[in-house]
Amino acid sequence: MKLDDLYRRVIMDHYKNPRNRGELNDGSVTVHLNNPTCGDRISLQMEIGNGIVNDAKFTGEGCSISLASASMMTAAIKGKKFDEALKMADDFSNLMKGETPEFEYEDIEALSGVNKFPARIKCATLAWNAMRKGIEEGQEK
Amino acid sequence: MNALEIKKLFPILNQEVNGHPLVYLDSAATSQKPISVLETLQKYYEMDNSNVHRGVHTLGTRATDAYEGAREKVARFINAKSTQEIIFTRGTTTAINLVAGSYARQVCKPGDEIVITQMEHHSNLIPWQQAAKATGATLKYIPLQPDGSILLEDAEATITENTKVVAMTYVSNVLGVVNPIKEIAEIAHRKGAKISIDGAQSTPHKKVDVQDLDCDFYALSAHKMCGPTGIGALYGKKELLDNMDPIEFGGEMIDFVDLYESTWKELPWKFEGGTPIIAGAVGLGAAIDFLQEIGLDEIEVHEKKLTAYALDKMKQIDDIEIYGPLENRAGLITFNLGDVHPHDVATVLDSEGVAVRAGHHCCQPLMRWLNASATARASFYLYNTEEDADRLVEALVKTKEYFGHEIG
Numbered sequence: 076m077k078l079d080d081l082y083r084r085v086i087m088d089h090y091k092n093p094r095n096r097g098e099l100n101d102g103s104v105t106v107h108l109n110n111p112t113c114g115d116r117i118s119l120q121m122e123i124g125n126g127i128v129n130d131a132k133f134t135g136e137g138c139s140i141s142l143a144s145a146s147m148m149t150a151a152i153k154g155k156k157f158d159e160a161l162k163m164a165d166d167f168s169n170l171m172k173g174e175t176p177e178f179e180y181e182d183i184e185a186l187s188g189v190n191k192f193p194a195r196i197k198c199a200t201l202a203w204n205a206m207r208k209g210i211e212e213g214q215e216k
Numbered sequence: 217m218n219a220l221e222i223k224k225l226f227p228i229l230n231q232e233v234n235g236h237p238l239v240y241l242d243s244a245a246t247s248q249k250p251i252s253v254l255e256t257l258q259k260y261y262e263m264d265n266s267n268v269h270r271g272v273h274t275l276g277t278r279a280t281d282a283y284e285g286a287r288e289k290v291a292r293f294i295n296a297k298s299t300q301e302i303i304f305t306r307g308t309t310t311a312i313n314l315v316a317g318s319y320a321r322q323v324c325k326p327g328d329e330i331v332i333t334q335m336e337h338h339s340n341l342i343p344w345q346q347a348a349k350a351t352g353a354t355l356k357y358i359p360l361q362p363d364g365s366i367l368l369e370d371a372e373a374t375i376t377e378n379t380k381v382v383a384m385t386y387v388s389n390v391l392g393v394v395n396p397i398k399e400i401a402e403i404a405h406r407k408g409a410k411i412s413i414d415g416a417q418s419t420p421h422k423k424v425d426v427q428d429l430d431c432d433f434y435a436l437s438a439h440k441m442c443g444p445t446g447i448g449a450l451y452g453k454k455e456l457l458d459n460m461d462p463i464e465f466g467g468e469m470i471d472f473v474d475l476y477e478s479t480w481k482e483l484p485w486k487f488e489g490g491t492p493i494i495a496g497a498v499g500l501g502a503a504i505d506f507l508q509e510i511g512l513d514e515i516e517v518h519e520k521k522l523t524a525y526a527l528d529k530m531k532q533i534d535d536i537e538i539y540g541p542l543e544n545r546a547g548l549i550t551f552n553l554g555d556v557h558p559h560d561v562a563t564v565l566d567s568e569g570v571a572v573r574a575g576h577h578c579c580q581p582l583m584r585w586l587n588a589s590a591t592a593r594a595s596f597y598l599y600n601t602e603e604d605a606d607r608l609v610e611a612l613v614k615t616k617e618y619f620g621h622e623i624g
């Protein structure tokens with residue numbers, strides 16, 4: 076178990092300088108998710124229309140892995156169609172299972188090391204689950 | 217007491233984790249089990265296993281004797297007046313749910329009060345929330361001091377003539393606060409209330425005498441005191457238990473069953489519906505034997521010394537925040553390391569073979585009061601040594617270096 080596999084430089088960069096941290100004024104969907112076992116929390120806002128995620132921002136509290144993952148996720152889904160974003164969430168689940176899907180937003184691949192730290196997988200997937208939930212709610216509207 | 221020798225009695229502690237000898241500092245979540253307890257469980261299943269209170273055959277008698285013998289051990293361990301006052305449960309949570317689900321629902325009505333504190337574990341908080349909702353009683357909190365302790369004058373002010381139940385933990389699983397139970401029991405009784413104590417964190421670490429404390433109910437879990445998971449006990453004063461209705465119904469707990477009416481067995485069995493946790497109880501009995509052989513007073517002194525030793529060293533780490541009182545605290549230390557998230561702390565510590573807990577420790581309201589979304593916690597038990605504390609401190613220094621370097 077090598078710590079550097081988990082805490083890659085890209086991850087620490089997203090953790091220290093999160094992209095899209097904050098709130099949207101006219102976010103059309105807001106999803107609050109928490110991780111009841113450890114206290115991590117995310118509030119994700121997405122401005123969506125015509126089946127596209129136009130903008131996304133998040134607030135919340137969590138460890139380096141959960142915040143870095145939220146930062147990368149929001150950066151990756153902006154401008155993406157719903158099915159593209161959902162496909163990315165599937166790819167991310169597979170990444171957590173040890174597979175090696177490729178991401179257009181390559182930073183995400185740095186999270187592959189989380190796979191070797193099973194206790195931390197739920198930290199990494201929190202933001203992606205929020206996104207999935209938000210899109211499902213958006214589709215119902 | 218020689219912790220290093222005691223450690224050898226716990227097979228699980230003799231292993232490497234991530235290339236380092238394991239340092240287990242999560243006993244407040246669950247303790248490890250000594251070989252005597254493991255062997256007792258094995259022997260019970262190999263020699264005596266049978267259902268209790270039923271068979272006329274020899275194994276049935278042996279199993280019943282072992283199960284009821286364990287009840288006697290629990291009764292003596294906490295100095296209950298009789299075995300009728302000891303009900304086996306799945307653990308502390310189930311025990312508290314029995315008090316809140318039966319006693320509180322029977323006695324509380326709108327306008328009455330249930331008094332608890334904000335340091336409670338979810339399992340000593342939600343059952344009371346639910347009981348208050350179901351009965352229309354008001355849930356009230358004794359406020360906490362800045363160090364997390366409570367003042368008797370605040371207890372005096374919060375508990376009123378309308379209070380029916382006061383429920384609180386003896387020892388906080390986050391702050392290490394040791395509450396003045398005996399004094400608060402006196403206040404509660406003077407005002408006509410009953411007091412229910414969460415003993416999950418006290419029973420493993422100090423001598424408990426329920427008659428001296430004069431508490432009305434007391435809950436404990438075996439798995440935190442060297443026993444197996446899945447078993448615990450509720451102590452209740454006989455006159456209270458006698459008037460309480462069971463909340464689980466079925467085999468074992470009945471006296472006479474008719475088509476439309478049934479009657480219950482006498483205490484304690486009326487609260488033990490279904491085949492009981494026989495092996496678990498036997499294992500709990502073995503754990504009590506083990507702890508008593510070493511001596512609860514010895515264990516308490518050892519933990520006090522070790523905690524003071526660890527606190528002294530931890531305080532010297534830059535940016536560390538330690539929660540709870542510095543004096544009169546139990547053997548656990550909850551902390552945060554600068555702005556490194558506790559998950560990250562726990563992961564780095566784990567990579568050094570040091571097991572600590574990170575998260576909200578089942579105390580979300582307390583975390584809010586501490587203004588922390590999560591914390592890390594190191595907890596000590598009789599098998600921990602000063603070397604374990606040193607390894608913790610070294611790993612914490614390493615964590616700081618790692619994150620300082622990575623982030624810088």
Ligand SMILES: Cc1ncc(COP(=O)(O)O)c(C=O)c1O
Pocket residue numbers: 244245306307308309310337339340385387388389414416417437439578
């Ligand atoms: C203070 C306190 N109360 C109650 C509990 C619940 O115990 P159990 O999970 O064994 O029912 C715990 C254990 O986590 C605890 O620390």
